[in-house]
Amino acid sequence: MSTDKEIDKRITGVWIDEAMDLLQVPSCILDAGGLEDSREAICRHVNPAFCRFMEKEKEELIERPFYQLGIMDKDSSWLNALSRAISDNQVIWGRLYAEKPGKWLRFVLAPVGENRMCSFSFLDISGEEKTRRRLRRDNATDKAIIRAIRRLISEPSFSRAIDRILQDLSRAIHPDRLYILETDRKTISNTYEWCAPGVKSEMASLQNLPYDDYMQSWEKYLENDTVVVIPDIEELRRHGDIDGYEILKRQNIHSLMSAPLYYQGELIGYLGADNYEENERMDTKYLLETVGAFIAMHVVNQRLMKRLEFASGNDSLTGVKNRNAMDIYFYEHADEPNHGILFMDVNNLKYINDVKGHAAGDKMLQELASFLCRHFPKEQIYRSGGDEFMVIIPHTDRNEVKHKMEELRRAMKSEPFSFSIGHAVSDGRGLRFAAAQADRRMYQDKREYYRHHKRYR
Incomplete structure (x- = not known):
């Protein structure tokens, strides 16, 4: 250890x-x-x-x-x-x-x-604060924008802030549906949504769709305007965009306005409203465009924060949990019994690195991680060290853990790698004691392996 x-x-x-x-x-x-x-x-x-x-x-x-x-x-x-x-x-x-x-x-x-x-x-976010202060003007559109900015700044939860902003916008422009679409220009997904009473949600059906098939036609509108505005979807049919017309018709949409979300000049999504209401008190276009600009910054920030959170708990090479995540698990479940532990160490990784190169060694570690993911949920698998992996199985017993270990040994015979393995189950002595037991048994297994195979390290 x-x-x-x-x-x-x-x-x-x-x-x-x-x-x-x-x-x-x-x-x-x-x-x-x-x-x-x-x-x-x-x-x-x-x-x-x-x-x-x-x-x-x-x-x-x-x-x-x-x-x-x-x-x-x-x-x-x-x-x-x-x-x-x-x-x-x-x-x-x-x-x-x-x-x-x-x-x-x-x-x-x-x-x-x-x-x-x-x-x-x-x-x-100083720029947002300054903008929020400048927008304190006594008209309905500006008040709605300020309300949205306040939501973004003051609400600790980004998801809750977006949900409340969509609700606020719904009271301002009275649409059938408000939504945020996020894209990487390859696919597009509906990530947030508000629906009026009696209006069917479309979010589940709008996930990972091909961007070109569903959204490319919208970009034509942005060549001459800053916002996609389709006051009547019949104009799509008149201009020969039959596919676009059918997609919107299926969703019972007869008018649409969608503000693009940009970050550093790159399109990252849309803030859209279906069947919105035009009225003299509210500049719908300015409202969606301005609120969308603030949302875009927070969408990107949210993505970056998620990447940081992912990096803190996941191994960048194999995609499984990392040592940091394992240590946190040990801390949170330190004294709990009935946690099964399988501890594995790749055999001859140093030889692979020295003879075939580190790219080959990295590929072997990735193959082992994929192999383990076929046998256990990904959240139970940890890369605890350079060539060490650990699987933690909650709510189990010795027989089940031993059965899982033997199952892995049999399955390993058809793989291009091999590993030594040890097992243990936590009792009143705690999770770290069980991990040390599994570690010792793994090294016993490794010594037995090298009795029958050439040792390269």
């Missing part, structure tokens, strides 16, 4: 640093290990976006107490959130006003392992 120092290295090692460096949002790793007051947490790593935000070099920012970096004072109330994230091992979302830069930030604090460390990522 790995030592605490080795665990620390994996948690704050090259892979998490490199993953964080790819993020476009400013991010850093904070370490309160060994400190009585987590508000004095040390900044261990910063990504390039963080350096740009601070207008400082990396060396000026790391290995210093976070409160000294020039974002906020030591007595800032935000540091209490940092203390909770580290002490209570929980993800905390929120927004804050950074006193020293004078900027509004939306942030997420996420624990990293069990060693009183966490990641801090944020997005500068």
